[in-house]
Amino acid sequence: MTSDQILDAIGLADETWVADAKANIAAQPRKTTVSVHRRVRRVALLAAVVSLFFTVTAYALGSPAGILSWSLSRGLGQNDFRFLPAYERQVGFPVSAVEEFSNGYRFRELSLVHSSPVDAEGNALAEYLGLDLAYEKADAPDVYLDVEPAALSNEENAPPATETREVGGVTVRYHYSVYMAVPADYRPTAEEEARVASGELQIGYGSDAVQVNPCATIGFVIGDVRYTLLCFADYDADYMFQMAAELLAA
Amino acid sequence: MEDREIVTLFWQRDERALQAAADKYGGYCRAVARNILADEQDAEECLNDTWLNAWNSIPPHRPETLAGYLAKLTRYAALKRWRDERAQKRGGGEAALVYEELADCIPARCGPDEALAEKELAELLRRFLAQLPATQRRVFLCRYWYFDSIAAIAAQFGFSESKVKSMLHRSRKRLRDLLNKEGFAI
Known part of the structure; x- marks a missing residue:
């Protein structure tokens, strides 16, 4: 099997899905104009916000063109948590992680992630190693923990944190947002329009029915290492901050 | 004009169809071609192929989603051109990075000579996409259908780039697991 075959198979995807992927951008003139204005205003607001989600360090890599894209590859998964120290030696930094959270989420798998930021000329700027841990719980969406060098991410466009707390002397940021896929003729309510303007709701037009996908993330930096805990679930701040506290105490 | x-x-067989399609979706299709082909002229030629292929395929096709249909024609033409250029060691754009990422989805047991039939692989990909949550599916298609850069996807959805990477990472893992599970059940 080759990447060509997979790419060709993806090319045969349902046209409705393909169009839906760009529902805010493709030929829907009225909604596209509104979406662009909201996006521009939101980017301008983010640029003015003092406390961004994470410090922007990616441009410290020294390329005047900045980071254009990323190349990612991932190693085979490891199901035994006892091998974590071996992975810590590979990535070159200690990892604060637990095998089981008090809320019942249990470790399922961890793997190495290779990241290479690429500049506009296609040159790889550096090679970084990080770790990806997956946790599972019965009748609940998976939780993912990304652990990577803090210099990797360009967070200029990150939305402002929904809530920030100090946990054990570490600044932890919680962000919650909701993504609604709606039919092309959907008319947002006044409340939804206000939530889009504030950045807590994103609407994509073109689906068959209204679908709501919540997303809760927690993030913090210890030294030069960034931790991001992510779950596509309706988890509130207390729930996520508790998980962060357990990671920090590990 | 409505689709x-x-x-x-x-x-x-009214040639005003071509102008109407170009007026409405020219920019959209150009973006698809531009993502795959680094050269502006190649992308323009690819667009011309799109309108010609649309003219030759409608009828008998009667696409319900014209945007998706035209973008599919553009993607096919652009990929074909990119592959030809790759054979001659030319070309660029996001395509090289996308290829590298997708190689990660190929199960370890699967050698170059072992392949699902094209139809079976397409059906498997359809099932994979159907089971993805809507936002993950959109992000996945933006990267591997449209060849959008990570930065462009992050800007479109209002996500951080690390979040986009995480989502794609997980989607590729799910795809690999599915290929691994069903890739040899022929």
Whole structure:
């Protein structure tokens, strides 16, 4: 099997899905104009916000063109948590992680992630190693923990944190947002329009029915290492901050 | 002009269909071509191929989603051109990075000579996409259908780039697991 075959198979995807992927951008003139204005205003607001989600360090890599894209590859998964120290030696930094959270989420798998930021000329700027841990719980969406060098991410466009707390002397940021896929003729309510303007709701037009996908993330930096805990679930701040506290105490 | 009216013009063999399609979706299709092909001229030629292929395929096709249909023609033409250029060691764009990422989805047991039939692989990909949550599916298609850069996807959805990477990472893992599970059940 080759990447060509997979790419060709993806090319045969349902046209409705393909169009839906760009529902805010493709030929829907009225909604596209509104979406662009909201996006521009939101980017301008983010640029003015003092406390961004994470410090922007990616441009410290020294390329005047900045980071254009990323190349990612991932190693085979490891199901035994006892091998974590071996992975810590590979990535070159200690990892604060637990095998089981008090809320019942249990470790399922961890793997190495290779990241290479690429500049506009296609040159790889550096090679970084990080770790990806997956946790599972019965009748609940998976939780993912990304652990990577803090210099990797360009967070200029990150939305402002929904809530920030100090946990054990570490600044932890919680962000919650909701993504609604709606039919092309959907008319947002006044409340939804206000939530889009504030950045807590994103609407994509073109689906068959209204679908709501919540997303809760927690993030913090210890030294030069960034931790991001992510779950596509309706988890509130207390729930996520508790998980962060357990990671920090590990 | 509504898509339905443009498709009707195609069926009536009225050449105004081409101008209407270009006016409405030219920018959209150009973006698809530009993502795959680094060269502006190549992308323009690819667009010309798109309109010609649309004219030759409608009828008998009567696409319900004209945007998706035209983008599919553009993607096919652009990929074909990119692959030809790759053979001659030319070309660029996001395509090289996308290829590298997708190689990660190929199960370890699967050698170059072991392949699902094209139809079976397409069906498997359809099932994979159907089971993805809507936002993950959109992000996945933006990267591997449209060849959008990570930065562009992050800007479109209002995500951080690390979040986009995480989402794609997980989607590729799910795809690999599915390929691994069903890739040899022929």
